[in-house]
Amino acid sequence: MADIHVEEFYKDVAVALVQLYGAFPRRINLFVEDISGPDQPDEFGLHSKRHMACFGALLWLSEEGLLRYVDTIRQEALDQVVLTRAAFVRLSSTAPRALVDQLAPASSDADLPPSVLQDRSTRINLLRAAIRSGRSSQIALAVQSAFFSEG
Known part of the structure; x- marks a missing residue:
């Protein structure tokens, strides 16, 4: 940007x-x-x-x-x-899988219970991951996904 x-x-x-x-x-x-x-x-x-x-x-x-x-x-x-x-409600909702993979890729998701996987793919957790990354492009994408897109 x-x-x-x-x-x-x-x-x-x-x-x-x-x-x-x-x-x-x-x-x-x-x-x-x-x-x-x-x-x-x-x-x-x-x-x-x-x-x-x-x-x-x-x-x-x-x-x-x-x-x-x-x-x-x-x-x-x-x-x-x-x-x-x-x-x-929007922050608690699950984000599209492609966005989760892009913003919060996890190395060992296969070992996690489904409830943990679902929680990790919420929009609030994507915002947290983007903030932790410190990358402006990831933060922008997470905010845009949470509030400025339909998906």
Whole structure:
């Protein structure tokens, strides 16, 4: 990908969704710095473009119906955040086998019980694997598969 802001968007979305899924159904505070890294506001108290892009990504997730929150905490966090039903169901669903093989190949799947294999092929686990890989292309593919494609 050539557009760094889009790569950062996908990473921010993936990290936020993994955090929210891990806490589901509890409501949590979602801090921008926990997702995009530390930020030092300038002498006027304005956050960096990177920080504001992450904050914008979180607001966008809400506008698109993937999360709900009670309020913002200035521009540092969303207060009392939880995944929507649609996001939870989508993240819990099984991804297409070809995508699982591409994003989370396992060397010894034959020895695993079917329930473990099914769990490893959920969209949330693909997001986790993509984040662990650190590769922007894998993170983008996992996020796109989770929310921007029909399959």
